[in-house]
Amino acid sequence: MEPVAGSLLAPLLLAGAAFSNHLTDSYGATANYWAIGLHISCWIAQFVGHGIFEGRAPALLDNLVQAFFLAPFFVWMEILFLFGYRPGLQSRIAKAVEKEVDKFHQSKLHGNGRATNGKIIRTIASLALSLAVYKYAHGDPDKQPLLTRWLHYYDSMQEDFKRKTYMNIKFVEEAGKDRHLFETAPFVGHMELKFPE
Structure with a gap:
């Protein structure tokens, strides 16, 4: 989609993978425990933040590909935009985001409470599923x-x-x-x- 931005991100991803391998080699299972704990804490913080500050469920519940692959790349693009990368693309993305935010506000004004309740139920269900997976992962004698x-x-x-x-x-x-x-x-x-x- 964006070869220059992807090429700039690739060394950071490789460095992160190398550092993860170093931590695992140095600290063994302890590094994995910390990584999994931080990961779960960040997911919980994301659900709470979306619920309290945005009043909507995270994109994870709408589209897994978007949540796991496109959202981190979007954050990377925001960082590049801070340094003046492709201002035309930045303005096009800002306009598209603004339209989506307006649509969201319009749906809230027209009382789209059913969809919100459904997303809340999906959020609770995904948390329960996460706990079940966590329990299964620790089910070894x-x-x-x-x-x-x-x-x-x-x-x-x-x-x-x-x-x-x-x-x-x-x-x-x-x-x-x-x-x-x-x-x-x-x-x-x-x-x-x-x-x-």
């Missing part, structure tokens, strides 16, 4: 979260892969030694092989 169990499984697969790779390297080295021994051995002449009688 060892009391390890689901993500931690997945990471341990991935680590065990890596260890198995390292062991197999090490064995393959050893087999190749032995085959190389045998070949070298065969090629450098002195020629002893003709050898007769007989079957035992």
Whole structure:
């Protein structure tokens, strides 16, 4: 959609992924606990903020793709607009947002309470679903979260892969030694092989 802005964002995303890997390597499951806790706290704050200050449900309930992919990119575009990036695009987006805000205010004036109640119910249902997923993730007898169990499984697969790779390297080295021994051995002449009688 916006190749220049996306190219500017890519190094930040890669740096964030590298830093997340560093935290996981350094602190193990503790880093995951903090990340999941912060993530859940921010989602709750977003629901509360939308309910109190905007009086409407978050975009998450209308469109998951918009909430997870387009909204962060929209925030990135806002940051770029602060530095003077593409003022024409900024004015077009501002006009489109203004139209949407006017439509929202008009729907509130005409008493569109049913839709608001439906969104509130969906918000409560999504919070209940989030709690159910959280409980399921902690349903292991060892009391390890689901993500931690997945990471341990991935680590065990890596260890198995390292062991197999090490064995393959050893087999190749032995085959190389045998070949070298065969090629450098002195020629002893003709050898007769007989079957035992």
